Amino acid sequence: MFTTRARFTFAVAAIGAAAVLAVGCSSDDSDSHMMPGMSSMPGMHDGTTAQSATRSDFNDADVTFLQEMYPHHAQAVEMAEYVPARSQNQAVLDLAANISKAQAPEMEQIAGLLQSFGKSAPTTAMGHMPNMPGGMSHDTMDGLKALSGKDFDRAWLQAMIDHHAGAITMSNIELAGGTNPDAKALAQKIITTQQAEIDQMRTMLSQN
Incomplete structure (x- = not known):
């Protein structure tokens, strides 16, 4: 297995039907610490297991990157879902x-x-992930949910900056060790997009 897996202590398991949660704003206040809207997450399929690979142009680094970036993205989406009920800042909302x-x-x-690699479908049913690069802990996520107004905006922007920085770290590892052109193109896209958003958020913090 590619050695960078040791950098991340969380595991991504095959998805099962019991992991699926219903979409609803009530998930925002749930004590389960699972990703909200899980049943509608892109690529999620009940009981999906590994299938025969249809391509072979990948290595372990590609698989690690993809399996770990999926829940990382899911946590960012969860954080974004906190915003409408807590912020009055249109720039933060947008x-x-x-x-x-x-x-x-x-x-x-x-x-x-x-x-296409013949690997198990990714899952978000793993709670919060403080040991992944930029991953938020239970306490951080709960702290965000307890805030509102400008206090929320500042805390959320800083947390998302850290989260994006983690995604960039993971993407750079993929660029260095991966071989699949599609996975590497995705990594480069993440770097470009999220670095621009980091720059934007830093500007917003300086003005808040």
């Missing part, structure tokens, strides 16, 4: 919407690539 809009198609792409 950014959160853009993050969700950008990362949902990438999650669909990740699921498709893993299927």
Whole structure:
């Protein structure tokens, strides 16, 4: 297995029907610490297991990157879902919407690539992931949910900056060690998009 897996202590398991949660705003206040809207997450399929690979142009680094980026993206989407009920800042509202809009198609792409590699479908049913690069802990996520207004905006922007920085770290590892052209293209896209958003959020923090 590619050695970079040791950098991440969380595991991505095959998805089962019991992992699927219903979509609803009530998930925002749930004590389960599972990703909200799980039943509608892109690429999620009840009981999906590994299938025969339809391509062989990949290595372990590609698989690790994709299996770990999927829940990383899912956590960013969860964080974005906190914003409408807690922020009155239109710039923050727009950014959160853009993050969700950008990362949902990438999650669909990740699921498709893993299927073509003959690997198990990704899952978000693993709670929060403080040991992944930029991953938020239970306490951080709960802390965000307890805030509102400008206090929320500042805390959310800083948390999302850290989260994006983690995605960039993971993507750079993929560029260095991966071989699949589609996975590497996705990694480069993540770097470009999320670095621009980091720059935007830093500017917003300086003005908030």
